[in-house]
Amino acid sequence: MKNIILFGGAFDPIHLGHLNMAKKASEQFDAVVFFIPAKISVWKNESAPIEDKLKMVELAIKDFGEENTFFVSDYEAKLPNDVNYSIDTVKHFKEMYPEDKLFLLIGGDQVDSFHRWKDADEIAKLAQVIYYGRLNSEELATNIKRFNMKAVKGEDIDISSTEIRNGSSLETTDSVINYMIDHKLYFINKISTMMNEYRFTHSMSVARLSYEIALANGLKDAKKAYLAALLHDVGKEMPQVEQNKIVEKYFPEYLDIQEDLYHQFVGAYLAEKEFGVKDPVVLEAIKFHTTGNGNISEVARIVYCADKIEPTRGFNSKSLINAMESSLKDGFKAVMTSNIEYYDRHRIDYRNRLTLACLKDYYL
Numbered sequence: 001m002k003n004i005i006l007f008g009g010a011f012d013p014i015h016l017g018h019l020n021m022a023k024k025a026s027e028q029f030d031a032v033v034f035f036i037p038a039k040i041s042v043w044k045n046e047s048a049p050i051e052d053k054l055k056m057v058e059l060a061i062k063d064f065g066e067e068n069t070f071f072v073s074d075y076e077a078k079l080p081n082d083v084n085y086s087i088d089t090v091k092h093f094k095e096m097y098p099e100d101k102l103f104l105l106i107g108g109d110q111v112d113s114f115h116r117w118k119d120a121d122e123i124a125k126l127a128q129v130i131y132y133g134r135l136n137s138e139e140l141a142t143n144i145k146r147f148n149m150k151a152v153k154g155e156d157i158d159i160s161s162t163e164i165r166n167g168s169s170l171e172t173t174d175s176v177i178n179y180m181i182d183h184k185l186y187f188i189n190k191i192s193t194m195m196n197e198y199r200f201t202h203s204m205s206v207a208r209l210s211y212e213i214a215l216a217n218g219l220k221d222a223k224k225a226y227l228a229a230l231l232h233d234v235g236k237e238m239p240q241v242e243q244n245k246i247v248e249k250y251f252p253e254y255l256d257i258q259e260d261l262y263h264q265f266v267g268a269y270l271a272e273k274e275f276g277v278k279d280p281v282v283l284e285a286i287k288f289h290t291t292g293n294g295n296i297s298e299v300a301r302i303v304y305c306a307d308k309i310e311p312t313r314g315f316n317s318k319s320l321i322n323a324m325e326s327s328l329k330d331g332f333k334a335v336m337t338s339n340i341e342y343y344d345r346h347r348i349d350y351r352n353r354l355t356l357a358c359l360k361d362y363y364l
Ligand SMILES: [Fe+2]
Pocket: 232, 233, 236, 263, 264, 289, 290, 307
């Protein structure tokens, strides 16, 4: 006999919270885990097709290194109806694995309403209900007794699929992010509608390079560089008149900077307003990606450089990429040197106060 945990959900998309939750449950109950993505999410219009959700769970399991313990089930995906009840899923697995012990993993926030689930008593007879995370209210948790639920022990996990869909978090695995980019899912699709094909390819390339450089330099915040770079040029194709209005209203302190650089401020504005980004490190990296600035984070310096040296830029930037990957400090100087040579050659005036502040702190 083996122990089997059934873990249903929207997985739209799967994230690190789901994976860590499954890991804790699997360890505590010595069980394998079946992830069972539901066909329809509550958020229909933002949802990814079920085929993509299944594929992303598969990729996440591989990235997480749990291929022998975690499995993806297309049982609910293949049902003729859009809506499915947990009781039917539990019965299905009971038929498939009559000798094994079943567990049903639910969120702590679902405990209170569990008695309203279809055939709740029968579910609890066929499977041991286990829950993870904070309860809505300790006093109201009478369902724990009534259905003999057990808690999965672990810290609270504050990661949400909504934030990943909207573009304010990348707290999922690398292959899932790559998949979202390749298939233009969720906020990636929105980015693609805000710019032409060429700029979209450039943005994705800056993002992948920023992430690589951040990882190579051992940054804890590598995902922040990734996110900032994905969004860095979302303001670039807004008509200049509109850009000017945004800078006048929200960034009046930068009205002295050249107009054609305004898109960096507009990008930061849109990242916050349209994509829900709140992280100051991400916003700063977008806000100074063209000019740089004094006293900026490592993430901001990485995005600044990656924007200039990403491989689709059309010059051989391999040695600069290598320099950035081996040392942020020296790599940054090397990119600055190449930049200044370029500006001088093309008689471009780069001497705005932000770039000068950046040179003072990181170059001279
Ligand atoms: Fe830009």
